[in-house]
Amino acid sequence: MIRVALDAMGGDLGPRIAFEGALDVLSLQPDVAITIYYSPSSGLDLPAPHERLSLVSCSDVIDGDEEIVLSLFRRRNSTLYESLNSLATKTSDVVVTLGNTGAMVALARHLLGVIKPKLYPALIRELYSNPLRCLVDLGANVHCPPSMLVGFAELGAAYVEALSKETPKVGLLNVGVESSKGSMVIKETDRLLSNRDWPEYLGYAEGTELFSGEKNVIVCDGMVGNAVLKASEGLLSFLMNKFKGVNDVSSLFETFYQTERRHGACLVGVRGNLVKGHGCSDLSAMIGAIEYGIDIARADLCAAVEARLCNEAS
Template identity: 30%
Template sequence: MALNRARIAVDAMGGDYAPDEIVAGALQAQDELGAEVLLVGDPAAIEASLQRHDRSSDEVQIIASEGAVEMHEEALTGIKRKPNASINVAMNLVKQGEADGVVSAGHSGASMASALLRLGRLAGIDRPAIGAVFPTMNPNKSVLLLDVGAIVDCRPKFLEQFALLGTVYSQYVLGRDEPRVGLLNIGEEACKGNELALRTYELLQNNPRIPFVGNAEGRDVLSGDFDVIVCDGFVGNVLLKFAEAVGNILLQLCQDELLQGLDERDLDHVMPNLKRLKQRIDYVEHGGGLLLGVAGVCVIGHGSSHAMTIFNAVRLAKEAVDNRVIERIQEKHLVEQ
């Protein structure tokens, strides 16, 4: 396997706009990021999409699969009934060492189930978590929130493991030497919260491998005071989608209100600032979430992903591969055996 060029298997049949937007984003990632992209799906559909983008099948490797797990299908049933579905074939490429990571904007439950069945969990991890990176008030700092949808009913030890996984990711991908880990709660005090929060607080506080600094309230998520915030997947998914909606509304308000009455010269000054604002708050710029806790790199994207989202999802996967996130978790023995 190539050491300096990450090979990312992209589920070309997953997502609302597959395969055209998936193919476009994957090609852009291959052109600009230096990653080698493997497009997994129906060869005829992928080749037709390549032609629509004035590209050749000689420019990218196509891996044949049969069908996809549809959004209305139950995840586990779907991946078992369709062993050659695009997400299963993509996961098998990682399992067999023919790819370094997987990107899919298809059925998120199917992606997680396929990863668990084919790649397995890392030693000591009971449940995986989807980590999402959010912008903060500090333009040079992001915060990792996990879980944002993998496990909706959590035990305290699951959240403790999420904190361990988040610590490694924050250190080696986000560049935080001493990440500040928080527990999402309804108050700062240690006595606040439900039974899950109270028992988790005690575990995090007493684990020397977790740089835990206390509870984080909802208003603290984007403050920049925390590098990692842990919560169950139910709360995390609600927060993720609310943040996406607020970002979209804010961008629309800026366009509606700030651009009124400006002439062409004024627009030349304002538009670069608006572009930077979009890059900071638009979920498209973040690409999706990394499924942490499985024995392989897997990025789960939004079902509504367009080309730029896929580009950033491949970038996210490549960063995880380049920074050896999976290996570092294993090397540092951050989980109890």
């Protein structure tokens, strides 16, 4: 039985989509149980009883715009804290949240710990799944020295190996592929990655290589990654709306959106499986995030990544 802990309070649309999404997933996947962490102050009617659905009422909610301060770690009755703690106590196999990214990362590091000293957890997003292609980091870390970017390359490569039959081939996102281009941080990261046996490093990657080419793990700092991802998603949504009603073109965009797009990102590098969905997720995106969480729980992604990195270090 895959046990999902679902933080219902982080999304812009409130807990309703979490309740509805959970019931939809449960109706399709008989080997899944979901525990929803919610706040009764939301005032919504609770879902109908289900033998594989549990509800945990929490007195506190961490809002999306809250700053990361020490008091965050004392808010043990918040939906985010309690759902993550279920992972720490091994009463769940994966946590899915649409909530505050900074709070999620801070609490995950605090409650779960990291899989390797000095390795910073990173958010990984699948740009598409067949063949698997990933972007890392998406916003878990903003100020990144070279050693942190090297760690992102390791996490991305281990992710690809764990979830596919692809050989990870790393590219470092830069303003050009010429050796003279890039900041001192990028140039030093390039030097460090070039001197490693694993993962295989193919050098700098330009923005045009995000969705095509040999490199299937694209590494960048969290600010760049977040901007790139949201710009790409914004362009896709713009084009879908622009060509809405134009039969062949519209159906092509819709097919790509529905079959190639993973809903949410995976926080890799902590001792647990964790999916962060968009705060603006609608019902279909909520369902997609839950299904993504189930997929990585089935693969026991955290254990696979930890084993790969520990094997590399030995």
